[in-house]
Amino acid sequence: MIASHIREEGNVTVSRLRNIPGIGVDRMGDAADAAQNRNVLRLENLDTDLRPPVEALRSTHQAVDDDNANSYLPFTGQTALRQAVVARMKQSTGLDYDASSECIVSAGGLAGIFNVLLSILEPGDEVVLTDPTYAGLINRVLLAGGVPRFARLIPSADGWRLDVDSLASAVSPRTRAFLIMSPSMPSGFVANAAEWNAIADHCRRADAWLVYDAAMERILFDGRRAIHPAALPDMRARTFTVGSVSKEYRMIGWRVGWIVGPARIMSDVRLVSLSNVVCQVGIGMPGATAALTCTDDGVAQCVAEWQARRDFLLHALRDLPRVRPDGGWSLLIDTSHFGLAPPDASRLLLDKGEVAATPMNGWGPQAQRYLRFVFANEPVARLADIRERIRAAWGV
Structure with missing residues (x-):
């Protein structure tokens, strides 16, 4: 018997995958594609129909021949890209970073996060995340040998708020890092100043790293302003900022991200990056540089459009148990409120309502009751009959 392997449903699976169910989005995307119906509302994954900056497209075309x-x-x-990234960090934090020793370009944001986790975690180290949170972040903690611990997000009429008591309970002597996304997937939680200060206080007390997933940092609604945790007292020295062009710049297929962190640890991150993905997408980087440096990146206009879609959904679904997102691309509905487990609600919605939406199984302990609607890829005109589709599927 080989101890490092387990048997599940006739397959041999290495033990590191034992508690990793996947993300669900891939299966929902496959199911929606299999439906071969142009009328299906694609609310299951984080694509967007809004175009990248014109300069980014032009630079990418030119890079193909370079x-x-x-x-x-x-x-x-x-x-040039690393210099553009640290210039953006200066705008976000007021802090200076060195492009050569404190910035590494990664093959997308999630590859960057995984490389950071591999650089800072010993097997059994604990990582605090919010609940709900993106399953891909949880899975990467597990793949890196870490143990996820969860701080609860509280749904309320004021959107999602961090339960600071739950945050304190999640911290232990084994806490090595906090992995926080704001705005967060899938909830749209945006940490306010008090919540960021609470997180920073625990980081300092635990002598832990803060891994800040900044993929949606500027996708904020209702006039909210971004708060960058590296700018908080004594946090520059323990904060990794991981960003990408995928969401804000609508450049999902470029697979270009970045890691910015203190020089004392970035040599380790560089070693992991070389040993893992090796390098980034060559023809993607000039386009990413153009996106970060162009006169008008289109983010403000796109945020206004995404907020209009969010507002439409909040109004159309006002009689359902949905929670307001304050940023990001998605909102959650508690389908257990009317006796449906999210996987069953998802199946009925696709079969009877022609809406593809992903159940949040594996996205945190309390996430199991929610179904996610992504509003980044469907305009309001296409969303107009969503309440009727839900009624046809769920009878509510």
Whole structure:
């Protein structure tokens, strides 16, 4: 018998995958594609129909014919892109970062997060995340040998708020890192100043790292302003900021992200990056650089459009147990309120309502009761009859 393997449903699976169910979005996407019906509302995954910046498209086209873009070098990412990233960090935090020693370009934001986790975790170290949170973040903690601990987000008429008592309970002597996304998937939770200060206080007391997933940092609604945790007292030295062009810049297929952190640990992150994905997408980096440096990146206009879609859904679903997102691309509905487990609600919604939506199984302990609606990929005109579709599917 090989101890490192387990048998599940006739398959041999390595033990590191034992508690990783996947993310569900892939299966829902496959199911929606299999329906072969143009009328299906695609609310299951984080695609968007809004176009990238024109300058990013132009630079990417040019990069296809550029030999310098068809290269492994430099392994930490093109210099112009790293300089653009630290310039953005200066705008966000007021802090100076060195492009050569404190910034690494990654093959997308999630690859960057995984490389950071591999750089800071010993097997059994604990990582505090919010609940709900993106299953891909939880899965990467597990793959890196970490143990997820959860701080509860409280649904309320004021959107989602962090339960600070739950946060305190999640911290232990084994806490090595906090992995926080704001705005967060799938809830749209946006941490306010008091919540960020509570997180930072626990980081300092536990002598832990803060891994800040900034993928949606500027996708904020109702006039909210971004708060960057690295700018809080004594937090620059223990904060990794991981961003990407996927969401804000609508450049999902480019697979370009970045890691910014203190120089004392970035050499380890560089070693992991070289050992894991090796390098980034060469022809994607010039487009990413153009997105970060162009005169008008379109983010403000896109946020206004996404907020209009959110507002429409909040109104159309006002009689259902939905929770207001304050940023990001998605909102959650508590289907247990009317006696449906989210997987059953999802299946009925696709079969009878022609709506693809992902159940939140594996997205945190309390997430199991929610179904996620992504509003980034469908305009209001297409969403107009969503309440009728839900009624046809669920009878509510």
